[in-house]
Amino acid sequence: MSDTYSRSGASPPGSKIVEPTYEGDFVLDGPLELECGRALACPTLHYAVYGRLNAARNNAVLVCHALSGSALVGSWWPEIFAPGAVLSLEHDFVICINVLGSCYGSTGPGSVNPDTGEIYGPDFPLVSVRDNVKAQAKLLDSLGIRRLRLVLGGSIGGMQALDWTILHPERVERALIIGVTPLSAMGLALNHLQRQAIQHDLEWASGRYLPQRPPRRGLSLARQIAMISYKSAPLFDERFGRNPDRSGEDPYSANGAASGLTGGRFDIAGYLDHQGKRFIDRFDANAYLAILRAMDTWDPLRGYASPVEAFGRIRARLSFIGISSDWLFPAEEVRRFAESIRQAGALADYREMTSDHGHDAFLAEQVELVRLLQ
């Protein structure tokens, strides 16, 4: 079944995965004090590197991944490494670090809390985007990297990239921030819906679900809610329209799959179900909640007296990219956000990617993204 939806995969068809030079763990040698007042005792950061650090140590690039991404940037963003594209395996030393809270190797709700000997589960604290940047900086210290030629990312990856330029102004030369602003009320609403979808699951058990019985249906619905916000209405119309589900269900049937109240599915419903199903095989519900909360609470001005005090710290040259059909982080809002940062005294330009793929375009249309960046 996955083939029928291959166009929706994160990697463009025909893209060849780029293998990392090294993939491993970095364990902090002490507690990570968190913004929320709690701490993570010696958390692990799982990371991957591509290419080699040069002798001058001035060719490092940090890629920050989005919600459901991993440290393996060469797997989910391969076109960024294409010849003449954004990154070069020959010239750059690319690092990508799995965010804290995730289920792809870094410490998250599925990890054992050394203080209790049990897995964190719902007791995992709020680890903010800033907390992540703080931990990432320690990893870079351990690699002997003082300065980044470039930090880049889309969505929550872009949140990390911007926080890098504010928190460590002396360490970043350039930043590329794609499809992101602080979440709008609509964005917060969409996350609130997803949270409930997970929490309403029969197996949820207040987050203390058994590993072999996770809240699969709830996580699937959360992913489906997210998918409608990642894509655009025109794309859905073009791909699915009002067609019946391709497996042959009849939306006009008297009874359909379940009852007269539900009936056969339309194609868009089959697509969403498929996306949900794919996701539950690769992601954990508590990790999902942890990262949603990091997104929700991201506000680069929080704790600063003014935009000038926050953004005026920036020494890097920033480029913002808006996506024309993105309704989760509308292009116009990204443009205004970039403008507000420029007005606060930082160097920031704005470019727009024309795509009907919505927010997802930075992953779904990598070739087009690379073209815009060249």
Place this chain on the structure above:
Amino acid sequence: MSDTYSRSGASPPGSKIVEPTYEGDFVLDGPLELECGRALACPTLHYAVYGRLNAARNNAVLVCHALSGSALVGSWWPEIFAPGAVLSLEHDFVICINVLGSCYGSTGPGSVNPDTGEIYGPDFPLVSVRDNVKAQAKLLDSLGIRRLRLVLGGSIGGMQALDWTILHPERVERALIIGVTPLSAMGLALNHLQRQAIQHDLEWASGRYLPQRPPRRGLSLARQIAMISYKSAPLFDERFGRNPDRSGEDPYSANGAASGLTGGRFDIAGYLDHQGKRFIDRFDANAYLAILRAMDTWDPLRGYASPVEAFGRIRARLSFIGISSDWLFPAEEVRRFAESIRQAGALADYREMTSDHGHDAFLAEQVELVRLLQ
């Protein structure tokens, strides 16, 4: 608590409810044969009338309600009756009929199936918009009304209004169709999400839930998903922004209400929860599913060889209204839909209501709607 959100009520503040002249039931004297191939045995239509039918019987107006509406149009659309507005209690005889499948008096999933002596529940068949129009025509026959001066409605009410002009061209003089087209793929997606929200509820029981234990959390989530599609992102930003919940929760707290994974709510989340809670006290989950399916399957061209064959039947003068900030039924799509009907040979004009209230504007901004219609 309801006062804090009074701006979101369907009736504008200060609007005075208009009382019906009569409210009662009409029972069909035989089975209603349905498009899906099944039948409803002698279904009941609950309806309300306002004003008096004149001697010439040429002052009848049919108002068709939206998903969660009722026959009491004077309660949910009072400004339509304001002096000099669209309808006049002095000159018009206004009829509003609760749709089949609803829980406000007409036969629906909560009714007893006379064939079995048990309530329909999930066995309630697909009752399409056309099926409703067919039943409504029988009610009008019983009242001695051959011809309608006007039929009007928004959302699924507009679907009914247009079907009236196609199925009974000789019986309608004018139609006013607000904020509607056949559901787009995005619209079908949103309904698919809502359906799952209900079906995932602990109490769902495949639709055979006990009346005293309905799937409340699921219906609340379904309503919240619907609410984000009824409103607009700019409205949410203006009203709620990134403010913490007005009851005093802290979204940045270490633990918040439940755990480190959820935290305190933002104001938009508190608003959505409140909307969900209000809704579960007034609506039934199976009825909700029944009407979603009628919306999903509405396609006025279904069964006709061409747009000309379907829309060419129309003898009424049609006016379509799009709402500038509606993303469930985008104004541009409504304009194109009206244009396609005009090209098929019917008289159809298009007007646009400027509002940041989204799809909901026809209920939330009635004074502005009336101004546009004058």
